[in-house]
Every structure is written in C-alpha cells, then in structure tokens.
Amino acid sequence: MGPKALDYESINENVKKVQYAVRGELYLRASQLQKEGKKIIFTNVGNPHALGQKPLTFPRQVIALCQAPFLLDDPNVEQLFPPDAIARAKHYLSMIEGGLGAYSDSRGNPGVRKEVAEFIERRDGYPSDPELIYLTDGASKGVMQILNTIIHGEGDGILVPVPQYPLYSATIALYGGSLVPYYLDESSNWGLDVNDLRQSVAQARSQGITVRAMVIINPGNPTGQCLSEANLREILNFCFQENLAVLGDEVYQQNIYQDERPFISSKKVMMDMGPPISKELQLVSFHTVSKGYLGECGQRGGYFEMTNIPPQTVDEIYKVASISLSPNVPAQVFMGLMVNPPKPGDISYEQYHRESKGILESLRRRARIMTDGFNSCKNVVCNFTEGAMYSFPQIQLPPKAIEAAKTAGKVADVFYCLKLLEATGISTVPGSGFGQKQGVFHLRTTILPPEEEMPAIMASFKKFNDEFMEQYA
Amino acid sequence: MGPKALDYESINENVKKVQYAVRGELYLRASQLQKEGKKIIFTNVGNPHALGQKPLTFPRQVIALCQAPFLLDDPNVEQLFPPDAIARAKHYLSMIEGGLGAYSDSRGNPGVRKEVAEFIERRDGYPSDPELIYLTDGASKGVMQILNTIIHGEGDGILVPVPQYPLYSATIALYGGSLVPYYLDESSNWGLDVNDLRQSVAQARSQGITVRAMVIINPGNPTGQCLSEANLREILNFCFQENLAVLGDEVYQQNIYQDERPFISSKKVMMDMGPPISKELQLVSFHTVSKGYLGECGQRGGYFEMTNIPPQTVDEIYKVASISLSPNVPAQVFMGLMVNPPKPGDISYEQYHRESKGILESLRRRARIMTDGFNSCKNVVCNFTEGAMYSFPQIQLPPKAIEAAKTAGKVADVFYCLKLLEATGISTVPGSGFGQKQGVFHLRTTILPPEEEMPAIMASFKKFNDEFMEQYA
Numbered sequence: 001m002g003p004k005a006l007d008y009e010s011i012n013e014n015v016k017k018v019q020y021a022v023r024g025e026l027y028l029r030a031s032q033l034q035k036e037g038k039k040i041i042f043t044n045v046g047n048p049h050a051l052g053q054k055p056l057t058f059p060r061q062v063i064a065l066c067q068a069p070f071l072l073d074d075p076n077v078e079q080l081f082p083p084d085a086i087a088r089a090k091h092y093l094s095m096i097e098g099g100l101g102a103y104s105d106s107r108g109n110p111g112v113r114k115e116v117a118e119f120i121e122r123r124d125g126y127p128s129d130p131e132l133i134y135l136t137d138g139a140s141k142g143v144m145q146i147l148n149t150i151i152h153g154e155g156d157g158i159l160v161p162v163p164q165y166p167l168y169s170a171t172i173a174l175y176g177g178s179l180v181p182y183y184l185d186e187s188s189n190w191g192l193d194v195n196d197l198r199q200s201v202a203q204a205r206s207q208g209i210t211v212r213a214m215v216i217i218n219p220g221n222p223t224g225q226c227l228s229e230a231n232l233r234e235i236l237n238f239c240f241q242e243n244l245a246v247l248g249d250e251v252y253q254q255n256i257y258q259d260e261r262p263f264i265s266s267k268k269v270m271m272d273m274g275p276p277i278s279k280e281l282q283l284v285s286f287h288t289v290s291k292g293y294l295g296e297c298g299q300r301g302g303y304f305e306m307t308n309i310p311p312q313t314v315d316e317i318y319k320v321a322s323i324s325l326s327p328n329v330p331a332q333v334f335m336g337l338m339v340n341p342p343k344p345g346d347i348s349y350e351q352y353h354r355e356s357k358g359i360l361e362s363l364r365r366r367a368r369i370m371t372d373g374f375n376s377c378k379n380v381v382c383n384f385t386e387g388a389m390y391s392f393p394q395i396q397l398p399p400k401a402i403e404a405a406k407t408a409g410k411v412a413d414v415f416y417c418l419k420l421l422e423a424t425g426i427s428t429v430p431g432s433g434f435g436q437k438q439g440v441f442h443l444r445t446t447i448l449p450p451e452e453e454m455p456a457i458m459a460s461f462k463k464f465n466d467e468f469m470e471q472y473a
Numbered sequence: 474m475g476p477k478a479l480d481y482e483s484i485n486e487n488v489k490k491v492q493y494a495v496r497g498e499l500y501l502r503a504s505q506l507q508k509e510g511k512k513i514i515f516t517n518v519g520n521p522h523a524l525g526q527k528p529l530t531f532p533r534q535v536i537a538l539c540q541a542p543f544l545l546d547d548p549n550v551e552q553l554f555p556p557d558a559i560a561r562a563k564h565y566l567s568m569i570e571g572g573l574g575a576y577s578d579s580r581g582n583p584g585v586r587k588e589v590a591e592f593i594e595r596r597d598g599y600p601s602d603p604e605l606i607y608l609t610d611g612a613s614k615g616v617m618q619i620l621n622t623i624i625h626g627e628g629d630g631i632l633v634p635v636p637q638y639p640l641y642s643a644t645i646a647l648y649g650g651s652l653v654p655y656y657l658d659e660s661s662n663w664g665l666d667v668n669d670l671r672q673s674v675a676q677a678r679s680q681g682i683t684v685r686a687m688v689i690i691n692p693g694n695p696t697g698q699c700l701s702e703a704n705l706r707e708i709l710n711f712c713f714q715e716n717l718a719v720l721g722d723e724v725y726q727q728n729i730y731q732d733e734r735p736f737i738s739s740k741k742v743m744m745d746m747g748p749p750i751s752k753e754l755q756l757v758s759f760h761t762v763s764k765g766y767l768g769e770c771g772q773r774g775g776y777f778e779m780t781n782i783p784p785q786t787v788d789e790i791y792k793v794a795s796i797s798l799s800p801n802v803p804a805q806v807f808m809g810l811m812v813n814p815p816k817p818g819d820i821s822y823e824q825y826h827r828e829s830k831g832i833l834e835s836l837r838r839r840a841r842i843m844t845d846g847f848n849s850c851k852n853v854v855c856n857f858t859e860g861a862m863y864s865f866p867q868i869q870l871p872p873k874a875i876e877a878a879k880t881a882g883k884v885a886d887v888f889y890c891l892k893l894l895e896a897t898g899i900s901t902v903p904g905s906g907f908g909q910k911q912g913v914f915h916l917r918t919t920i921l922p923p924e925e926e927m928p929a930i931m932a933s934f935k936k937f938n939d940e941f942m943e944q945y946a
Binding site for chain 1: 518572718797
C-alpha cells in the first residue's frame with residue numbers, strides 16, 4: 001500500500017514550503033527552555049499582555065457584561081460596573097441579535113461595521129461605506145483571505161517589502177503564489193525608493209510573473225518606520241501606473257513614537273490625490289484590536305476596508321467568508337469599542353485616557369531605551385523605532401562567527417540568536433526570518449518588556465553581545 | 474491597461490467555483506425581506522442563540538470574570554458571582570499567561586488541551602494526547618486546515634456524503650480538489666451502504682482521481698441520522714482497506730434524540746477494532762462549542778484530535794496554524810468549560826444540569842413535532858431527526874411545479890423555498906445546496922425555533938405546502 005494521505009510525503013507541498021520564523025526554531029527552543037525552568041523573555045511576538053501590559057478597564061467591563069447579560073438585571077450590578085459601561089453593553093446587546101453566542105453575518109455585525117466606517121471617516125475626512133468593511137478574526141485572517149482571492153498560482157506575484165512580516169511570505173507560499181521582494185533601505189531609516197520598486201517589478205515580469213498587488217506595511221514591521229505622505233503618494237502612484245492592487249497593512253497606526261511623521265492612511269492619501277487614482281486604485285486596508293493601546297491579541301479581532309473593489313468581487317469575498325460562518329462575535333464588540341472609545345465627559349473617560357496614554361508614552365520611552373541600548377553595543381547598529389512594536393538592530397557578525405555558525409549547521413543570525421537565548425533567556429527572531437540582503441544580519445525584538453525591566457534586559461543583552469563579539473573577533 | 478487584480482475576471486477561479494447555500498440566495502432574500510420589515514424565521518443555519526436559546530449561566534459567569542479579572546479583587550464580586558464560577562475563572566487565569574488578551578500557543582492553551590484530552594479519555598475509554606489536540610476558531614476552520622493539508626489539486630479526491638454540509642464542497646472547491654460523492658440512502662433512514670462507497674471510489678479512480686480521505690458526519694448534517702457502531706466499523710474498515718484518511722465531523726455528538734443508537738465516536742470504534750486499524754488508520758476528529766446544549770456559535774471555538782498522524786505532519790499543521798498566531802482565547806476557555814462542566818456537589822451543578830437538560834429535552838420534543846408536522850403535509854415525507862439540529866424533508870414536487878420553476882429560471886427546490894419564504898417568512902435551505910439525487914427535492918430547516926412557536930410554524934408551513942401542491946397538482 002502506498003503512503004497515506006497525511007504522511008509527510010503525501011501532503012500539499014505548498015504547506016511544506018511555508019516558513020514562519022516568528023514561531024520557528026527560536027520560539028520552539030525558547031518554549032523548551034521554559035519547560036526546563038529557565039526564565040524566558042518572549043520578545044518574539046508582538047503580544048503585549050503576555051509581557052504584563054494590563055488590558056484597558058472599560059472595554060473589558062463592557063465585554064464582561066455582554067458575555068453575562070443576566071448581570072444587567074441584577075440590582076447589584078452598579079457596585080461592580082460604572083453606568084457608562086452598562087449603557088455601552090446594552091447598546092451592543094441591542095444591536096447583536098442573539099448576543100455573543102450567535103453567529104453574526106459573515107461580514108460581521110452591521111452596527112459594528114457602521115461604527116468602524118464612522119471611525120475611518122473621522123480619521124481620513126472621506127466617506128467610508130460599512131458594506132465595504134468586513135470584520136475578521138484578527139487582521140491576519142483578512143490578509144489571508146484577500147491573498148487567496150488574488151493568487152491563482154505561481155504566475156501571480158505579490159510585491160512584499162524586505163525585511164517583511166512573515167505573514168506575507170508564509171501566506172503567499174501556502175497559496176502557491178510568488179513573492180516579489182522590494183528592499184527597504186536601512187541606511188535611510190528603512191525608506192522606500194520607487195526606482196527599486198520599478199526594478200523589482202521589471203525583474204519579476206521578465207520571469208513571466210504577473211505582478212498583481214503590493215503590500216505596504218505602515219508603520220513597518222519589523223522595521224518600525226513611518227512612511228511620509230510624500231513617499232506614500234509616490235508608491236500609490238506607482239501602483240496605479242503598474243496596475244497593482246494595494247494591500248495596506250496599517251495595524252500599527254496607533255503605535256507612533258515620533259512627531260515628524262504622524263500616521264497617515266493609504267486611503268486618505270489616495271483620496272487626496274483625486275481622480276483617476278482615488279476612483280480606480282484598488283485598495284484593501286487592514287486594522288486590528290491586537291495592537292495600539294488595546295493590545296487585545298488573544299481576542300482575535302480585525303477588519304478590512306475595500307476601496308474601488310468591484311461589487312462582484314466584494315460578493316465573492318463575502319461568499320468565501322461565509323464558509324466559516326462568522327468571525328468571533330466578542331472581538332467584534334472589541335472592535336466597536338476600539339473605534340468608539342469613551343468621550344470627554346463620560347464617567348470612564350478619565351480612566352480610559354490615563355490608561356491608554358500611559359501605555360503609549362511608556363512604549364515611546366521603551367523604544368528609545370532599546371534603540372540607545374542596541375547602539376551602545378559592539379558591532380550593533382539600530383534605527384530608531386518610529387512606530388509599531390519592534391526594534392530591528394543590524395548585527396555585524398565577524399567572519400569567525402559566520403564560520404562557527406556554518407560549522408554548527410546554522411544560518412549565522414539563527415546561531416547568534418540561539419546563543420543569546422541560551423545566555424540571557426531573551427527570545428528574539430533572527431532577521432533571516434523576515435528576509436534581508438545577503439551577508440547582512442539582524443534580529444527582531446519587540447519593545448514590549450515592562451519598562452522597569454528594560455535597563456536590565458539591555459544590560460544583559462550588551463554583556464552577551466560584547467562577549468560574543470570578542471570571542472569571534 | 475488590462476483588468477485589475479481584484480476585478481472579477483482576474484480573481485482566483487477556485488474562489489468563484491465555491492458554492493455555499495447555507496448563506497446563499499435564500500438567505501440573502503430573507504435578509505432583504507427582513508430589512509423591509511417582514512418577520513423572518515431564520516432556520517437556515519444551526520444558530521440556536523439567534524432563535525432565543527439562552528446561554529448556560531455558568532460558562533458565561535466564568536468567561537465574564539476571565540474578561541474582567543479586576544472583578545476578582547472587588548469585595549462585592551460574590552454578590553454577582555457564585556464561588557465555583559469565581560474559582561473556575563481563577564483556574565483558567567492561572568493557566569493562561571497574559572489572560573484572554575494574549576495570543577496563546579498556535580495550537581491553543583496547553584491546559585485547555587489537557588482538559589479536552591481528559592474529556593476524550595472519559596468518553597472513549599482510550600488515552601488521548603494533548604499534543605495531538607489543536608484548538609481552532611470553530612470546527613469549520615479546523616476542517617479547512619486539514620483539507621488544505623491534504624489537497625494538492627484536482628487529482629485529489631475527498632469522499633463526502635450526499636446530502637452533505639456544504640462546508641465540505643465549498644472548501645474542496647476553494648482548494649481546487651475533487652469532491653467524490655457517496656449517497657446516503659433516504660429509504661433506510663439515511664444509512665450508508667459500503668458497497669456504494671466502493672463504487673464511488675472505483676468511479677473516481679477510473680477518472681484518474683486519487684481518493685485521499687473520507688468525511689463522516691455523525692450525527693448527520695443535514696440528514697440527522699446517527700450511525701450505528703456496526704456501520705462505523707464497516708466504514709472504518711473500508712477506509713483502512715482503501716488507504717483513506719478519515720475526517721470525523723462529530724460536532725453534533727451531544728445532540729441525540731433517540732435511545733437506540735447513542736453517539737459513538739470514530740476514535741472509539743477504531744480503537745475497539747484493535748491493530749492494525751487502531752494503529753494505522755489516520756483519523757482527524759472535530760468538535761465545537763457551537764452545538765450541543767452550549768450552542769455558543771458566536772464564540773467560535775473548536776478542536777480537532779489527530780490519531781495516527783505522523784509527527785512531521787503534525788508539525789506542519791502546527792506551522793500553518795502559526796501564520797494566524799492563535800485561535801481566539803475566550804473560546805478556548807469555553808471549550809474547557811464544555812469538556813469540564815460543573816460536577817454533582819458543585820454549587821452551580823444543579824442550575825447547569827437543569828439548563829442543559831432543558832435544552833436537550835426541548836430539542837428532542839421539537840425534532841418530533843417537526844417530523845410529524847412534515848409528514849402530515851401533502852407530498853412531503855421526512856425521516857425522524859435522530860440527532861444534530863436539522864430536519865430534511867423530501868418535497869415531492871409535481872411536474873407542473875418543476876415546469877413553473879424552469880420558467881422562472883430557478884432550480885425546483887429553490888423555487889419552492891423562495892415561495893415558502895415569501896408566504897410564511899420561514900427561511901430554509903433548498904436541498905440542492907447539500908447535493909441530492911437527480912429529480913429528488915428536499916429542504917433543510919433547523920429544529921431550533923422556540924418550542925412554543927413550533928406548532929404555529931408547522932401549521933403555517935402546512936398551509937403553504939398544501940396550497941402549493943394543490944396549485945401545481
């Protein structure tokens with residue numbers, strides 16, 4: 001009898017091709033060490049609550065009441081919940097038929113989608129249509145669905161920044177498409193040169209690839225850069241000229257740590273540019289409850305907004321979303337709460353404002369501590385984290401270290417990161433997991449460890465690094 | 474310039490091929506009518522809370538506390554929550570690092586997976602390994618991931634019962650595989666003849682298809698039958714002989730409305746059969762928090778258990794699950810609560826028992842009312858709903874009705890169901906959405922409308938049907 005359907009040799013080769021470094025060799029080793037009793041600092045995933053960030057009180061009060069609506073009838077409810085949380089819970093329960101335990105429409109609850117549209121309108125100053133906003137189980141699931149809609153096979157190319165968040169490389173591999181890389185320029189703070197884009201597209205076309213879409217991650221992951229309005233205009237103009245759809249990954253739009261380049265959405269830039277671009281460029285923008293000051297990763301809530309996508313395609317996306325019935329409903333409520341926070345004058349406003357501001361200000365300080373810490377290390381250079389949740393220092397490995405890695409059968413940055421993990425418990429992701437130029441090495445770490453622990457972590461890193469560099473000098 | 478990436482003509486043709494009737498033409502028309510103010514009875518999806526089934530109190534108390542852990546420090550908490558709910562919330566929070574807002578391991582929280590394994594052991598009397606249990610955002614997502622792992626392209630066939638739940642046909646189309654139908658025999662209460670299976674496989678092979686796996690839905694959807702142990706043995710033996718993996722969709726295992734054939738899992742039957750089958754047959758079994766007496770569809774919680782799947786494949790499945798980081802964490806807690814309900818002696822036991830028993834007993838009565846109601850109608854014959862949540866009556870349409878449907882450009886059962894919807898507000902799914910033998914027509918309805926409304930709904934159905942039959946006699 002031949003191999004069985006689920007024997008390794010039988011399974012879908014696209015599944016085998018997938019690489020996903022954020023939870024790859026380093027993560028598995030770190031989990032192993034943790035089991036053995038070692039203290040691990042998990043900075044491999046942007047997972048703020050896992051590193052001690054407290055959830056905001058108001059959204060959690062509202063969701064608790066929505067999950068236990070019988071509390072609303074209890075005369076003691078006001079002893080545990082403020083009146084505006086009670087009112088907000090009633091608001092969501094009134095618009096969600098059957099409550100959180102019922103499947104919603106496969107696109108998400110219409111009322112929440114309306115609140116999202118209003119948020120986008122306030123943010124961008126342009127109309128947004130709830131019918132073109134779909135809620136998802138986290139932004140990743142939305143990205144996967146759109147890529148599945150675009151990709152037929154390996155003849156379809158998707159322009160992806162390098163370094164990139166491996167969601168894109170992994171999903172493109174899973175659906176059998178071709179990743180077309182464009183390199184971000186580390187020496188100009190991870191900026192993007194449209195001439196390089198043009199070259200990437202030309203090269204892909206010469207290989208018979210139809211380049212169909214471009215992924216823009218802004219603020220950048222793992223690189224942390226915030227794109228300027230001028231740069232975004234160039235990029236969108238390029239996409240229009242080259243007939244590319246745009247996938248705007250804007251999940252870090254609240255995570256901005258400098259004042260020169262505030263976040264600006266691709267949608268706004270495109271609308272500002274006017275016709276024909278504003279009326280013809282196909283854009284899908286993604287957002288999430290997992291980042292920003294909410295950081296509610298485990299709830300798995302996200303949305304995407306479609307601009308200039310023909311109705312027939314919108315319907316197809318709806319149909320495929322229907323197969324898994326509906327995104328989880330509690331996270332839909334979190335999305336509503338994220339886009340519609342307490343307002344000045346509300347009872348919970350002050351606490352909400354204090355908590356959220358505290359998180360963002362601390363992240364800004366941590367970004368600075370981390371960048372400065374890395375730049376104080378031997379053979380390490382690091383751009384400032386302008387936004388997002390990551391630091392992506394370049395580690396200039398000496399030839400002896402590269403040689404030692406080769407002997408150990410490891411990629412050089414994996415070798416370095418494994419040694420770092422064993423020595424310090426700091427669990428990072430090697431730069432090769434995000435793609436990088438040949439012979440250049442990085443690692444990615446989140447800026448999420450608690451602020452008070454940051455100096456000790458950076459000292460521990462510096463000690464390891466400087467000894468490593470000495471050892472392999 | 475050519476078509477754009479997201480123009481209908483450009484997108485992935487597998488996406489276009491997907492059909493998903495449960496939220497298809499009938500559902501869209503029903504939603505439209507509802508918007509226009511008509512009272513609609515949505516019996517198209519097994520969505521109990523949407524039709525008024527109340528969530529069980531205890532799980533909702535626990536999840537509310539897990540979402541708002543600060544309540545546990547409030548001196549007034551015991552005025553709103555019983556001590557065992559408080560204890561259980563502390564139990565989950567102690568084993569979920571970072572709480573519900575942190576990504577879990579991509580396979581789900583290890584502690585919950587252990588509780589699931591213990592549940593399976595109690596149920597089947599055989600060991601279950603938590604490392605081979607993966608939590609998912611509902612069972613559908615798990616099924617989709619396993620099918621994506623198996624299917625390379627149209628040369629890969631999956632045996633699927635007809636009539637079937639369209640999750641399977643839709644997912645197989647999306648991933649570009651081939652559906653190999655096997656017909657359930659309506660005249661023997663939707664039983665399954667292994668000789669028919671053999672024929673289906675032979676026919677597919679003659680067309681160059683490698684049949685890789687067989688889907689067993691037990692209790693059946695939409696057909697409601699419960700497979701006997703003897704029948705399951707025959708089927709598993711057949712799969713072993715034919716080298717097929719088995720996908721055991723057992724999401725309705727709690728929904729049993731007769732006493733002759735209690736639920737028995739494929740895992741148990743296979744283990745009872747002993748080697749070589751118990752050691753070699755590849756089985757993936759699916760379960761959910763959406764059905765049974767929980768009915769927590771909107772939470773999107775599920776699991777699958779893998780038996781005899783090689784470790785390398787298990788790792789590949791883990792890797793792909795990692796792309797979307799983790800299943801939603803609140804639903805993981807619901808899964809823990811489902812497999813580990815309050816025990817006799819616990820403070821909440823009596824209430825939990827009363828609520829859950831009440832739901833199942835009422836469903837049993839509703840299954841009976843509905844079957845009897847259908848069988849009292851002209852040209853309608855209906856098997857008793859032995860399990861699951863659906864009734865699947867055969868509608869014997871007169872030639873004149875078939876002719877009228879053709880004139881209207883509709884499939885005959887769609888025509889009938891649309892008329893039913895317009896006349897009564899009852900939103901069903903035409904049998905053609907599930908597949909059926911040529912010239913035979915059905916509809917699927919859930920048995921979920923509130924028990925007290927059931928007589929009126931069935932009277933309304935009968936009135937419509939009998940007039941329809943008269944009109945087209």
